[in-house]
Structure formats: C-alpha cells, structure tokens
Amino acid sequence: MENRKLQNEELHRISTEEFKSVEKLPIVIVLDNIRSLNNVGSVFRTSDAFRLSKIYLCGITATPPNREIRKTALGAEESVAWEYSKDTLPVIHRLEADGYKVFSVEQAENSLSLEKVTLPTDGKYALVFGNEVKGVQQEVIDHSAGCIEIPQFGTKHSFNISVSVGIVLWQVVRPWLNRF
Template sequence: MRKLKNNELGRISVDVFKNTQKTPIIVILDNIRSLQNIGSVFRTSDAFLIEKIYLCGITATPPNKDIHKTALGATESVDWEYVEDTFLLVKKLKDLKIKVISIEQVEQSTMLNTFIPKPNEKYAIIFGNEVKGVQQKVVSASDKCIEIPQLGTKHSLNISVSCGIVLWDLFSKMTK
C-alpha cells in the first residue's frame, strides 16, 4: 500500500462544497468554551457535508486564529450562524419541523447505536458545554436525547470526539 498524496484525495473546492447536496443535519453548539473544539466541529462538519452550524451562547465565532488552527479552512465551507439563545433556536427549528436531538446522558436516553434516522427527516444535533453539558431547559425542549454508549470508567468524551462519533454514525446511516 502507498499513502495518497494531497492532490490524489479528490478534495472539492469551497464553491463546489457550497453547491453540493448536504446531509440533512444541523449542528448546534451550546456554550462551547474551547476554541479548538469549535474548530474541530467545523472540520468534522465539512467532512460529512453538514448543512449548517449554529454557534450559541458563549461559543466563539470565526474569524479566530484558534478556531482556524483546528478548522483548517472549514469555517469558509460550512455555513454557520451565531444565535445567542439556544432554547429560542430550538423552538424555532421545531416550528420548522426539524427534529431536535440533544447528545446527553439522561433518563430514558436512546443509545446512538440503536437510533435509526427516518428517511426525509432533518435533524438538529445539540452538543453541550465541556463541563455542564447541554442546558437542562434545552434538553427538556428536545425531541429526543441520544447517548453515546461508553463502557469504561469515565463516561465522558471530549465534545469534538463526541461530534465525530455522532456525525459519522448518523451520516453512515443516512447515506446507506
């Protein structure tokens, strides 16, 4: 086997990305503190053709050198918008018939490996603060909460890792 060179990877331009049909997923970042985590979410969202990212509350916005460090230009390809209040955004998206899912450990959560997205359904996926998680009022307003199964001693994952796991899982299920 030979490693591929950058020019062999079939990368598309930002213009082509903008005009490509997107995966019907919106990402919502609820009060994310780490600029590197924000950048990583942009990069992962670019990889899976995510429709849009909403940056809420204390979540920083581009342009920012620390976001750029991990986003590697994905802030230019993935559509994004800043919204101060996550709860009000959730209400608006639900009014648009978008299914809102918080990624959180809650009573009666659905395990990610058992969740099957419905065809022709659009989902807004909420990732929460590195310490406090998704705000309780946002969890309560969600249509569903999905939990990433964890079998070790920690039962917590970095938000950028959680995002990668969840978006890959949903993308792979939605593009079968």
C-alpha cells in the same frame, strides 16, 4: 495487496466554493455554550467532512473569524454555513418550526443508546452538543425530541465534545453514505 498512501490530489475533494453550492445532508449541529475554541474548530472540520448543512453557535461559543478556531478547522469555517445566537432555546424553537427533529447528545433518563439510533433519510435533524463541563442545558433537553447517549465503559463519564461530534455523526450519517 498494496496500501499506498494517497496524495491529496488523488482524493478528489471539492473546493470551498463547490462545497457552498452542492447538496448537503439535512443535518445541523447546535453548539450550546462550548468554551473551547479548539473544539469549535474541530466541529467545523468534522461538519465539513460529513457535508452538514449548518452549525449554530450559541451562548459563549466563539465564532469565526478567530485564529484559534482556524487552527483546528483548517479553513472549514469558510465552507460550512454557520450562525450565532446569544441563546440556544430560540434556535431550537426555530429549527422545530422549520421541520427539524432535535436531539440532544446527553446522558439522560430514557436516552437512546447511539448504536440503536437510525435516522430516516427523509427527515431533517438537529444535534445539540453541550458545554464541556455542564453539558446540554436542561431547558434545551426539555425541548428536544429525545437524547442520544454514547455508550462508555471506562472510569470517565464523558468524551471531549469534538470526539462526541465525530462518534455521533459517523453513526447518524451511515444511512446517507451512498448519497454522495
């Protein structure tokens, strides 16, 4: 078996303009006070890769256009829809009113272990990721349908936010893999 690396033109990726008009997964990301611009850029890039509907940038989370975000987003800040809100909780309330089931990704009592999470493909979902030090605000957790926790086995108690987004999205989007 030969494993020749594919050239970019062989990947058949859609253009930024095509991305804006094609069907997206019914999943949005809410960034709750993310301080690292590199993390924000990475979330844009991962959201583009999984064809998510939107990113909500809340609180101190930086917004495009921004050179530091662009470094890691590699242009995904132009393809993925986004919206800024000074406060996270009103975004959560609006998403719930629009039929989204909101999950905070956080270590919390009664959290769901990620490997047991399977979201039905007939729903809409919002995944909230919190500040690199403080995590998701308690008031946001209080208004979530539940918390999702990534199992960990080492000495550290958390992943980098951009790594968490990638891990969680891979598990969550698996039921949709044949959609596109």
